[in-house]
Amino acid sequence: MLDDLEVYRYGTHDDSGPAMDAWETLKEESPDYFFVYPHLRAMSFPPPHQDINVLLEHEVVESKLGTEEQVHGAGFDNIELQLRPYLTSYTKIVEDETPKSSVWHLVDSVRIYGAFDVLASHAVSLVDVPGFGDANKTRTKRTEEYLKTAEVVVLVADIKRAADDQVMRDYFAKFLQKMIRIDGSMESLLIVLTGADVRINEDQLHYLDAKQRHVIQEMCQVIDRLNNTLEELENSSTDWEIIATMPYDPATIGKFMEQQRRKHEITSQLRTEQAVKNTYIAHQRSARVREAFLQLYRQVYYSISKQDTADEPPPLPVFCVGSTDFNQLFGADKRYRAPLVFTDPKDTGIPQLCRHIHDFGRRNAFSDIDALIHRCTVLHKETKSFFSRLKRDPKLTAYEDAARGLVERLKDAVHTTRQTSEAKIHDYMNKLEQVLQVEAKNAAENSLDIIETLGSDCRYQTYRAIMTREGEWRSTDLNEDLVDGMLDGTVSSVWHDFFKTFLKSELESLIVAIQDHCDVAIRSIKDGAKRKPKGKIATHIEKECNGIRPLDMLKPAQMDYLSGIHVMQRKFGGSFKGLLRDKLEAHYHYVASESGTGMFQRMKDMNEKEFSSESAQQLYAGLVDEVMSAIRTKINNGEDALETALARLYSHIERSFIFIQNDDIMSKNTRKKMRIFLEDEYGKPLAELSTIADRCRERNITLVDSEVTTATAQGMSIVQ
Numbered sequence: 001m002l003d004d005l006e007v008y009r010y011g012t013h014d015d016s017g018p019a020m021d022a023w024e025t026l027k028e029e030s031p032d033y034f035f036v037y038p039h040l041r042a043m044s045f046p047p048p049h050q051d052i053n054v055l056l057e058h059e060v061v062e063s064k065l066g067t068e069e070q071v072h073g074a075g076f077d078n079i080e081l082q083l084r085p086y087l088t089s090y091t092k093i094v095e096d097e098t099p100k101s102s103v104w105h106l107v108d109s110v111r112i113y114g115a116f117d118v119l120a121s122h123a124v125s126l127v128d129v130p131g132f133g134d135a136n137k138t139r140t141k142r143t144e145e146y147l148k149t150a151e152v153v154v155l156v157a158d159i160k161r162a163a164d165d166q167v168m169r170d171y172f173a174k175f176l177q178k179m180i181r182i183d184g185s186m187e188s189l190l191i192v193l194t195g196a197d198v199r200i201n202e203d204q205l206h207y208l209d210a211k212q213r214h215v216i217q218e219m220c221q222v223i224d225r226l227n228n229t230l231e232e233l234e235n236s237s238t239d240w241e242i243i244a245t246m247p248y249d250p251a252t253i254g255k256f257m258e259q260q261r262r263k264h265e266i267t268s269q270l271r272t273e274q275a276v277k278n279t280y281i282a283h284q285r286s287a288r289v290r291e292a293f294l295q296l297y298r299q300v301y302y303s304i305s306k307q308d309t310a311d312e313p314p315p316l317p318v319f320c321v322g323s324t325d326f327n328q329l330f331g332a333d334k335r336y337r338a339p340l341v342f343t344d345p346k347d348t349g350i351p352q353l354c355r356h357i358h359d360f361g362r363r364n365a366f367s368d369i370d371a372l373i374h375r376c377t378v379l380h381k382e383t384k385s386f387f388s389r390l391k392r393d394p395k396l397t398a399y400e401d402a403a404r405g406l407v408e409r410l411k412d413a414v415h416t417t418r419q420t421s422e423a424k425i426h427d428y429m430n431k432l433e434q435v436l437q438v439e440a441k442n443a444a445e446n447s448l449d450i451i452e453t454l455g456s457d458c459r460y461q462t463y464r465a466i467m468t469r470e471g472e473w474r475s476t477d478l479n480e481d482l483v484d485g486m487l488d489g490t491v492s493s494v495w496h497d498f499f500k501t502f503l504k505s506e507l508e509s510l511i512v513a514i515q516d517h518c519d520v521a522i523r524s525i526k527d528g529a530k531r532k533p534k535g536k537i538a539t540h541i542e543k544e545c546n547g548i549r550p551l552d553m554l555k556p557a558q559m560d561y562l563s564g565i566h567v568m569q570r571k572f573g574g575s576f577k578g579l580l581r582d583k584l585e586a587h588y589h590y591v592a593s594e595s596g597t598g599m600f601q602r603m604k605d606m607n608e609k610e611f612s613s614e615s616a617q618q619l620y621a622g623l624v625d626e627v628m629s630a631i632r633t634k635i636n637n638g639e640d641a642l643e644t645a646l647a648r649l650y651s652h653i654e655r656s657f658i659f660i661q662n663d664d665i666m667s668k669n670t671r672k673k674m675r676i677f678l679e680d681e682y683g684k685p686l687a688e689l690s691t692i693a694d695r696c697r698e699r700n701i702t703l704v705d706s707e708v709t710t711a712t713a714q715g716m717s718i719v720q
Contacts, residue, residue, distance in 0.1 A: 061106065064106050065106060069086075071083065079112070083110060083112075085104065086104055086107050086110055087104055087107070087110060088104055117354065117358070118354040118357050118358050119357075119358075119361070120358065120361075121358060121361030121362045121364070121365050122361070122365070123361035123362070123364040123365040123368075124357060124358075124360060124361035124364070126154075126357075127146060127150070129142065129143045129146050130142070130143050140472075141472075144573045144578075147570070147573060147574075148570045148571050148573055149570070150188075151188060151364075152188050152189070152190055152360060153179065153188060153189055153190070154190045154191075154192055155172075155175060155189070155190070155191050155192070156192045156193075156194060157172075157191075157192075157193055157194070158193070158194055158195050159193040159194060159195045159196055159198075159285070159286070159289055159320055160195055160198065162193050162289055162292075162293060169296060172293065172296055173296060173299075173300055176189075176296070176297055176300045176301075177300050177303075177304065178574030178575065179574060180300060180301060180304055180496070181304050181487055181492045181495070181496065181574065189316055189317075190317050190319075190356070191293060191316065191317065191318040191319070192319050192321060192353060193286075193289060193290075193293075193318065193319070193320045193321070194321055194322075194323060195322070196282055196285075196286050196320040196321055196322040196341075196348070196349060197282070197322025197323070197324050197325040197326075197339070197340050197341045197342055197348060198322075198340065198341070199278055199282075199340050199341050200281060200282070200285060201281075202216050202220075202281055205281065205284060205285060205288070207288055208284060212284055215280065216277065216280065216281065219273065219276065219277040219280065220277070222273050223270065223273050223274060223277065226266055226269055226270045226273060227270065229266055230263060230266045230267065230270065233259055233262060233263050233266070234263070236259075237256065237259040237260075237263070275341075275342075275343045278340075278341045278342075279341060279342055279343070279344075279347050282322070282341050282342070282347075283347070286320035286349075289320065290318045290320060293318055294316060294318060297313065297316050298312075298313055301313040304492045304493060304496050305493060305496050305497065305500075306493040306497075317356060319349050319352060319353040319356070320349050321348060321349035321350050321353055322340075322341060322342055322347075322348040322349065322350075323348070323350060324339075324340065325339035325340055325341055325342040325348050326342075326345055326348040326350040329342070329343070329344075329345050329348070330345065366693060369693050370693065371556065373686065373689060373690055373693065374552055374556065376686055377552070377686060377690075378552070378553065378648070378652070399528060402525075402528050403525045403528065404654075406521050406524050406525050406528075407521060407525075407650065407653055407654060409521070410517055410518065410520075410521035410650075410653075411650060413517045414514050414517050414646065417510065417513045417514065417517065418510065418642075421506055421507075421509070421510045422639065424506060425503065425506060425635065428498050428502055428503075429498070429628070429631065429632070429635070431494060431498075432491075432494050432495060432498055432628075432631075433624065433628050435490045435491050435494050436486070436491055436624045436627065436628070437621070437624055438490075439485060439486045439487075439488070439489070439490075439491050440486060440620040440621060440623060440624045441617065441620070442485065443482065443483060443484070443485055443486050443620055444613075444616040444617045444619065444620040444621075445613075445616075446485075447482050447611045447616045447620075448608065448611045448612065448613070448616065450478070450481050450482055450611075451604075451607045451608055451610075451611045452608065454466070454476075454478060454607075455604040455607070455608075460599075460600040462476075463600065463603060463604070464592055464600075464603070466478060467588050467589075467591045467592035467603065468588075468589075468592040470581050470584070470585055470588045470589075471581055471584065471588060472581075477577070479577035479578075479580050479581045479584070480575060480577045482577070482580055483575060483576045483577050483580055483623075486576055487575070487576070499565060499569060503562070503565065504562065507558050507561060507562065508558075510642075511551070511554050511555070511558055514550065514554060514646070515550050515551055515554070518548075518550040518649070518653075521653075522545055522548060522653070525541065526541055526542065526545055544656040545656075548652065548653060548656060550649055553645050553648055553649045553652070554642070554645055554646075554649070556645070557641040557642045557644065557645035558642070560638070560641045561637075561638030561639075561641055561642065562638075564634045564637050564638055564641075565634050565635075565638065567634075568630055568631065568633075568634040571630075572627075576623060576627065579623055579626055579627065580623060583619065583622065583623065583626075584610075587606075587610055590606070591603050591606050591607060594606070
């Protein structure tokens, strides 16, 4: 920011945008807002030279940088009041007092802990970040970094804008395209539309069908009848002040009391009927907006996947919520007022949203528990098999040789199957690389026009600000413009089909084929053991067969394979602009360092040289190489995970079926004691843990939507 001010002060004054932007960040003119340096408010533009060290040594800055503060409070209002100076530029102004500095520009993050039911699984954190596509590029970058690592992205928007605003619909489409096209995040999206408790009139709903209008008409008739009855009672009843002046008459007082009771009863009925009508209308609007959004989602999905529209895309959860009425119904807002629309918390949509997030956390927790149980189970079986070996017998040598041969044939069959699968995967990767190269060539050919347009549209200070900030400043995103189109058309459909359909299907087929090979080998080993004259070997092998489940070892490797691919996709951030920015980082800084007479023209010349035909082709070819290198690395890592799992599976099979005789001097009594120990102290508790986990998982699935919590704020939230 100081650099932008210095360039403006000593350069030409025909472009004040970057300098003014920097100055307004340091000092805001509004009397209600004070940033970090309120003493700058009295200075005019352009300000005198500001030394970076002096600013860093400012009392407020020096006392806050590198520190961590904790605040405690009971309830939302109390916490919000204490956190306000750290979250917003607004501070309360007291007359005749020097305004306090707001430190929110210095805050890296704010963590809020509390007894929130929605986070009771201890497996979920909610991260509130600036909206997708924020005009502030610093905020946008931070949001994009979170998007790369979040397990679920929650897009929060106002329900009215989502229904009627074309700009908002375009925003949704762009966001969905970004998340679906390259991130592979279809199963990781959640949409929350707020403001469902903002009352609307039925005349505003132009899309109601005849049946819905008839229902509303009947509700209106009931309300009108109640209003008329109430009005008749009002007109026919005598005012109490008049009755009080009349001679005491029990009949008159009794009639008055009956009229009051009747008015109270009708008023209560009227409120109930109005609430029923308001709730019905709100639900019709929510259903309409939800369906419109899902239709937009389908359009974006089909435009990318190029699939038959008869096949439904993965489900997209959309929640329409009314947080204001919810908080009122549960007394979360101390400023009590009657709810605007909903009288039942379930109608607000908040309990269902909370249950969805809570269940996500529970599923994650159970997944971690299952993985631990699996590892412990495998360790238990492998340790137990060591102490369950048979006494050495020369008659078993022939069996061992036969079993060893069957296991070797199993390895050969699996190896051949894997080679076939890997060949298919690499062929598809080559196809993806070819279409990427075509689009990269097109982007390279268009890049010079983009650079020249930037040079003609921007003045010196703005141009330099863009270079200084590595291609991104205010609404300008040069890197995005330079890679625009690289993921459109054929690339997006091939990319989507490879990662979301082909790869998953191919891995599943591979795992099933390996399972079949194992079943054949184990069955053959079992049949061979039955033909041996020594009956004990058949019993031992039968028992070991029941303990070998290849899928228990292969499925985690398959999950790791796909998880690595998903993480790789998310790191691209829905675009290749991050890769391009990294490649051009040194170039941007080199261009921005130009100074002296004619520097603006030299800056433009340097960029045009960088994006000349030959240089641009090399740059974009390198971009494709980097993308494919990342993909191949993750594919190889996935294959390594399968290789490791297969090695453990083969080792387990060999210990169970081949190396079944004792070769050590451990006594029979010691072996017996170890087997008892493993069963009593390890096997039984492990089985009990598995039973408890299954019971909790089953109970979690059948729970009703009864748990509630406070609503999320506007913006974009991320579930981690």
